[in-house]
Amino acid sequence: xxxxxxxxxxNFNVNQMNQEINKxxxxxxxxxxxxxHQSRPGDSSAHVHFEGGKHALRDDGTWKHGGRKLSRAEKExxxxxxxxxxxxx
Numbered sequence: 001x002x003x004x005x006x007x008x009x010x011n012f013n014v015n016q017m018n019q020e021i022n023k024x025x026x027x028x029x030x031x032x033x034x035x036x037h038q039s040r041p042g043d044s045s046a047h048v049h050f051e052g053g054k055h056a057l058r059d060d061g062t063w064k065h066g067g068r069k070l071s072r073a074e075k076e077x078x079x080x081x082x083x084x085x086x087x088x089x
Contacts, residue, residue, distance in 0.1 A: 029050055031051055057083075
């Protein structure tokens with residue numbers, strides 16, 4: 001049994017989101033989605049990494065690092081999974 005005390009705000013859609021990325025269903029500009037992990041500073045929320053590695057968006061709509069305009073496809077895909085978008089989007 002997993003010790004869920006190590007996780008921050010756990011997002012139960014992360015595995016399914018990564019499956020869509022691997023199957024080519026998600027926008028090509030999205031590399032992966034990482035689960036929240038309390039023991040890593042700055043990782044208390046699930047976050048999506050975009051191509052190039054310069055930008056990562058938390059599921060609460062705040063940027064973990066970087067920050068850029070999201071494409072329509074990225075916005076639609078993230079909203080499908082009930083993620084918040086940044087305020088400037």
